[in-house]
Amino acid sequence: MRTPVLLLLTATLALSACQSRWNPANWWDTDGSAAAEYVNPLIPEKTEEGRSFFTTQEEQEYRGLPIDKVTSVEVHRVTEGRLIMAVGVSSVHGTSDVRLILPETGALDGGVLTLELLGRPPFEPVVGGSEQSREVTTAVVLTDQQMSGVRTIRVKALTNSIDRRAR
Incomplete structure (x- = not known):
């Protein structure tokens, strides 16, 4: 039993x-x-307008400052177009939101596409330390349409720039 x-x-x-x-x-x-x-707690709730609670009203403008120097640039072919990966050294510790930005005017000049390496410094920057501890990495994918007519890719930092051939 x-x-x-x-x-x-x-x-x-x-x-x-x-x-x-x-x-x-x-x-x-x-x-x-x-x-x-049943409500999934991992999905944010929507407001009356239908957007997520965590999104902002309008897209804020990116206000990054130039990274001190760029140390390496790699260009890889991917399905969408080209993956451009850049490594740089910031002047302060804690730089975040690092991006490769296409300037609005003069990005493509004579077959050379210029990208700017920008990042946001912290509110209370800490200066000093080794270059390895201040190293930042970012990447961007550019489509084949954006890369039409481009022979050379230039990544520009505050003190230097590096050119790579667009394969």
């Missing part, structure tokens, strides 16, 4: 953890209200 009761209790306990019709807690739920009330 103990074995069937123990087996029944074990099966009930195991089935109560699943969200299927075999769950004994779902046997008497006829209107399906339990499934409608």
Whole structure:
């Protein structure tokens, strides 16, 4: 007698953890209200306008400052076009949101595409330390349409620039 009761209790306990019709807690739920009330806590709630709570009203303008120097640039062919990866050394520790930006005017001049290496310094910058500890890396993918007519890619920093052939 103990074995069937123990087996029944074990099966009930195991089935109560699943969200299927075999769950004994779902046997008497006829209107399906339990499934409608489930909210995933990892998905942010939407506001009345239909946008996420965490998004801003308008896209803010990026206000990065030039990185001190660029140390290496690599160009790789990818399905979308070209992946341009740049490594630079910032003048302060904690530089974040590093980007390769196409300037609005004069980006393509005689087959040379110029990208600027920019980053946001911290509110309280810490100067000094080794170059390795201040190193920042970023990448951007440019489509084949953006790369039409480009023979050379130049990444420009505050004190130097590096040119690479656009394969």
